[in-house]
Amino acid sequence: MDISAIGPASKLEKTARILVAGLILWVLPGMGLQANDDYLSMLEAEAGDTNAKSGKPADPVSHEPPAKKHYVKKSDVIQSGLDFEGFEEELDSNFSGSHLLYVKLSNSNRRRVYKSYKEDNRISAIREKIVKLLSSG
Amino acid sequence: MKHLFAKVSTAAVVLSATVLFHSNAIAIDVKLTDYLAYLEVGHDGEQVRIQRIQDQDNVLTDGFAKTSRKCPPFCIQPMQVAPGVQTVGEAEMFRFMDRQLEGGTGMIVDARTPSWYKKGTIPGSVNIPFTQFAGELDDSETIMVLERIGAVKRGELSWFTRTFESLMAKLGLFDAHMKTEQWDFSDAKELVFWCNGPWCGQSPRAIKSLLGHGFPAEKISYYRGGMQMWKILGLTVVVPDSKQAVAMK
Numbered sequence: 483m484d485i486s487a488i489g490p491a492s493k494l495e496k497t498a499r500i501l502v503a504g505l506i507l508w509v510l511p512g513m514g515l516q517a518n519d520d521y522l523s524m525l526e527a528e529a530g531d532t533n534a535k536s537g538k539p540a541d542p543v544s545h546e547p548p549a550k551k552h553y554v555k556k557s558d559v560i561q562s563g564l565d566f567e568g569f570e571e572e573l574d575s576n577f578s579g580s581h582l583l584y585v586k587l588s589n590s591n592r593r594r595v596y597k598s599y600k601e602d603n604r605i606s607a608i609r610e611k612i613v614k615l616l617s618s619g
Numbered sequence: 620m621k622h623l624f625a626k627v628s629t630a631a632v633v634l635s636a637t638v639l640f641h642s643n644a645i646a647i648d649v650k651l652t653d654y655l656a657y658l659e660v661g662h663d664g665e666q667v668r669i670q671r672i673q674d675q676d677n678v679l680t681d682g683f684a685k686t687s688r689k690c691p692p693f694c695i696q697p698m699q700v701a702p703g704v705q706t707v708g709e710a711e712m713f714r715f716m717d718r719q720l721e722g723g724t725g726m727i728v729d730a731r732t733p734s735w736y737k738k739g740t741i742p743g744s745v746n747i748p749f750t751q752f753a754g755e756l757d758d759s760e761t762i763m764v765l766e767r768i769g770a771v772k773r774g775e776l777s778w779f780t781r782t783f784e785s786l787m788a789k790l791g792l793f794d795a796h797m798k799t800e801q802w803d804f805s806d807a808k809e810l811v812f813w814c815n816g817p818w819c820g821q822s823p824r825a826i827k828s829l830l831g832h833g834f835p836a837e838k839i840s841y842y843r844g845g846m847q848m849w850k851i852l853g854l855t856v857v858v859p860d861s862k863q864a865v866a867m868k
Contacts (some may be wrong), residue, residue: 522732522750524692525821529734532682 562603566596577605583612591615649673649853652710660716660743662857667742669716672853683816683850693818696843700823703836706843707811709852715840716743719809726768726808727842730825731815739856741813741849746859749814749825756801756832765832769807776800799833811840816847 560572570592573581584595598611647656649671657670678684698706707715712727719725720743729736729744736746747764754761762772776784781800788795797805810829814821826839850856 518753521692521820524689525732526734528688528693529732529738532685532738 560599560603560605560608564599566593569596569599573608577608580605580609580612583616587612587615647673649675651713651854655713658713658717660720662742662744663859667855667857669713669742669855677853679850681850683847688818690818692820694820695817696820696823698843700826700841700843701830701836701839703839704826704830705840707840708842708844709848709854711840712741712811712842715809715811724809725811727811727813728768728822728825729814730812730822731819732821735815735821735846737859739846739858741846742855742857744813747825749821749828752825752828752832761832765802765834768810768834769804770834771803771806773798773801773803796835802833804833804835804838807834807838809838809840811842813842813845816845817843818847819845 560569560577564572570581570584573584584592587595594615595608595611599608602608647670650656651658651669651671657668659666659668661667700706715725715727720727727741727744729740729746730749730752731746732748732750733746736748740746747767751760751764766772784795784798797803812822812826814823814825822841822845826841829839830836846856
């Protein structure tokens with residue numbers, strides 16, 4: 483092919499291609515920046531939508547077991563409002579360690595434990611009462 | 620005698636009861652791993668205990684309970700974020716916290732924007748939003764960030780130094796991937812990046828930007844699980860403004 487045969491039309495084509503390429507290169511970074519801005523705005527929108535619920539703070543320097551110190555979870559209390567039989571049953575079913583000691587109490591002391599339970603249904607308080615009554619004979 | 624025996628028996632029962640109760644009190648039923656009940660890390664000058672929520676009925680109720688966010692932009696990220704970057708899980712995070720973080724050779728980077736960071740972060744993390752890694756190498760923000768992670772800015776290299784290092788690298792006598800012409804990463808911290816979870820692109824972006832600046836991939840790890848997994852496992856979260864560790868209850 484004779485290169486000298488390439489006329490002005492081809493040169494125009496070349497120039498047009500260069501211009502288009504330049505335009506694209508000029509526009510592209512801007513589009514990238516726009517995409518970044520869009521991403522950031524969507525991130526912030528989602529952050530606003532996502533509510534982080536904070537809970538009971540944990541002691542950062544505690545050397546005691548967190549399960550005891552920081553949570554009043556369901557297994558830390560005996561269901562409230564039980565009658566005497568229900569209370570004994572609950573103790574037997576879910577707090578067998580405490581129940582083991584509870585059954586060593588006399589009937590009157592068991593009633594005392596039940597009375598304490600009505601005032602404070604935390605298992606720790608009930609255990610304390612049981613131990614106190616056991617040690618007092 | 621009978622009375623004495625009864626008293627001794629009762630005392631034994633009380634003692635064993637006390638031991639029983641205390642054993643129950645000390646026992647942590649929901650440990651971190653089979654050998655690790657909890658660990659403590661430094662965070663903002665305080666020691667924070669990382670533990671799991673002990674309530675076995677606890678469920679997530681906040682935004683991290685969502686299953687489906689629009690993708691894009693919140694698309695599932697691949698396990699391998701970039702060649703040479705290790706993806707890690709929680710057990711590796713604990714090990715990193717215990718060794719590199721506490722030893723001062725590592726840094727855990729919360730790569731999320733401040734609005735996310737303020738909701739709560741993983742103890743031991745520093746917040747460097749991914750946007751701060753994205754600048755040009757000579758941006759003041761980029762320079763600050765690189766210095767913060769332990770990179771050292773090299774001065775103007777002479778022709779001789781450049782040629783010498785190039786030659787040594789070819790001979791395998793120079794650790795070329797720890798240094799670029801502008802930065803020396805030899806003593807930079809080992810980094811673990813994380814963000815909101817497998818659907819979050821913030822830490823992958825930070826990692827890719829940092830790699831683009833020449834930071835060695837082997838010094839970067841990617842905790843893909845992020846805050847999503849951290850929360851679903853009931854692990855301690857620190858809320859920066861309150862300066863209290865929150866165990867998510």
